[in-house]
Amino acid sequence: MTGGPADRLQAALEALDARLPRPEQFPHRARGRWLTARAGTALGVCFVVCFVTGVWSHVLQHPPYGFVPPSRPWWGYALTQGVHVTTGMASIPLLVVKLWSVAPRFWRRPLLPSSLRPTRSALRHGIERVSVLVLVASAVFELVTGVLNVAQAYVFPFFFPAVHFAVAWLAVGSMVLHLAVQWPAIRGGWRLREARRLTDQARGGLTRRGVLGLGLVGSAAAVLTTVGDKIPVLSQISVFSQRSQRGPQGLPVNGLAVWAGIDGAGLAERWRLQLVGPAGQVVLDLAALQGMTQVTVRLPIACVEGWSVAADWTGVRLADLAGLVGGGTRAVVSSPDPGLYGRSEVGPAAFADPDTLIALQLNGEPLALDHGFPARLIAPHRPGALQTKWLDRIEVVR
Numbered sequence: 001m002t003g004g005p006a007d008r009l010q011a012a013l014e015a016l017d018a019r020l021p022r023p024e025q026f027p028h029r030a031r032g033r034w035l036t037a038r039a040g041t042a043l044g045v046c047f048v049v050c051f052v053t054g055v056w057s058h059v060l061q062h063p064p065y066g067f068v069p070p071s072r073p074w075w076g077y078a079l080t081q082g083v084h085v086t087t088g089m090a091s092i093p094l095l096v097v098k099l100w101s102v103a104p105r106f107w108r109r110p111l112l113p114s115s116l117r118p119t120r121s122a123l124r125h126g127i128e129r130v131s132v133l134v135l136v137a138s139a140v141f142e143l144v145t146g147v148l149n150v151a152q153a154y155v156f157p158f159f160f161p162a163v164h165f166a167v168a169w170l171a172v173g174s175m176v177l178h179l180a181v182q183w184p185a186i187r188g189g190w191r192l193r194e195a196r197r198l199t200d201q202a203r204g205g206l207t208r209r210g211v212l213g214l215g216l217v218g219s220a221a222a223v224l225t226t227v228g229d230k231i232p233v234l235s236q237i238s239v240f241s242q243r244s245q246r247g248p249q250g251l252p253v254n255g256l257a258v259w260a261g262i263d264g265a266g267l268a269e270r271w272r273l274q275l276v277g278p279a280g281q282v283v284l285d286l287a288a289l290q291g292m293t294q295v296t297v298r299l300p301i302a303c304v305e306g307w308s309v310a311a312d313w314t315g316v317r318l319a320d321l322a323g324l325v326g327g328g329t330r331a332v333v334s335s336p337d338p339g340l341y342g343r344s345e346v347g348p349a350a351f352a353d354p355d356t357l358i359a360l361q362l363n364g365e366p367l368a369l370d371h372g373f374p375a376r377l378i379a380p381h382r383p384g385a386l387q388t389k390w391l392d393r394i395e396v397v398r
């Protein structure tokens with residue numbers, strides 16, 4: 001009899017293995033490749049669309065060096081971000097069904113390394129398990145942080161956009177790996193037509209069609225209950241999206257004046273806009289801006305949270321103002337708001353766009369204080385976060 005530490009460890013592992021559950025202990029007639037392949041494909045399609053629109057949204061909000069964000073089509077950001085948030089919401093019930101359908105497989109053997117000497121197949125098995133773990137963890141992380149952000153519950157101890165973006169690559173990378181490994185099983189699952197033989201325990205309960213239907217109906221419900229924040233006719237049934245009509249002048253507010261330290265008392269008289277450009281500096285008061293050519297455009301505020309609401313904006317073209325200080329190709333606009341969105345850059349396409357305004361009015365009235373009184377930026381195809389409010393300085397760059 002050998003009683004070395006290696007043997008004792010081996011015996012302990014085997015004992016533990018015998019006590020842990022096995023996949024066969026969780027039978028259900030709906031579980032199996034038929035359901036997994038279909039729920040997984042629907043989830044995969046949602047995830048890919050969500051990823052692509054998310055990357056585009058990220059690049060528009062944080063343009064990498066040398067990239068010029070296009071200013072057309074004017075509805076581009078509202079569409080991409082609307083699709084991003086909607087496909088994310090649609091993914092949640094599909095992910096629940098997909099995980100339910102494969103969950104017992106977590107207990108597949110070998111669960112623990114059966115020997116201390118790793119074999120090639122044990123290694124392959126281990127890598128596959130770790131990649132599934134990364135996929136599930138990153139997918140759940142993306143959906144949870146996304147929902148919290150949309151709900152404006154900023155509970156994260158990290159900068160949401162950077163982390164949500166980084167983890168998305170982890171999710172997509174492990175999804176590609178997962179697809180490659182599971183490709184035969186997915187194809188097999190789609191080809192399965194005839195009913196499988198059922199074990200006695202597995203009878204009863206929902207059929208696989210029933211569970212898949214539940215996932216798809218849940219997905220449609222998730223979309224319908226949230227999409228009203230960008231499609232006004234659906235706002236009545238979209239109980240989870242009451243953001244569409246809140247706020248003064250029929251427009252939701254993101255970033256209150258009090259948070260930004262903006263005091264409205266006597267602001268109209270006190271306020272000055274400092275314009276700096278290649279030809280020098282000009283300081284304008286509100287009357288001077290109102291005396292310039294006024295233009296009205298209809299453009300949405302399209303927030304990263306997925307809501308978008310269009311409005312009529314009236315003000316002075318950025319290019320006209322830039323002309324007062326020698327013109328240029330781009331600008332940095334800023335406000336006294338010390339927060340993250342207190343300033344933004346206007347790239348060459350937006351700078352030259354005739355619809356890019358320093359808006360003084362919203363829907364025919366002077367801007368409400370919370371919408372950026374006395375002056376804010378409004379530009380086409382621009383993330384809401386970059387439609388900077390309470391401007392007091394514009395720096396024109398050649």
Ligand SMILES: Nc1nc2c(c(=O)[nH]1)N[C@H]1C(S)=C(S)[C@@H](COP(=O)(O)O)O[C@H]1N2
Binds near residue numbers: 260
């Ligand atoms: N100075 C400043 N501008 C800002 C913000 C802010 O917090 N401070 N919030 C931004 C965000 S995230 C959005 S979605 C829009 C919302 O504009 P609204 O409040 O007029 O709807 O303003 C943007 N401009």
Ligand SMILES: [Mo]
Binds near residue numbers: 302303304384385
């Ligand atoms: Mo926003």
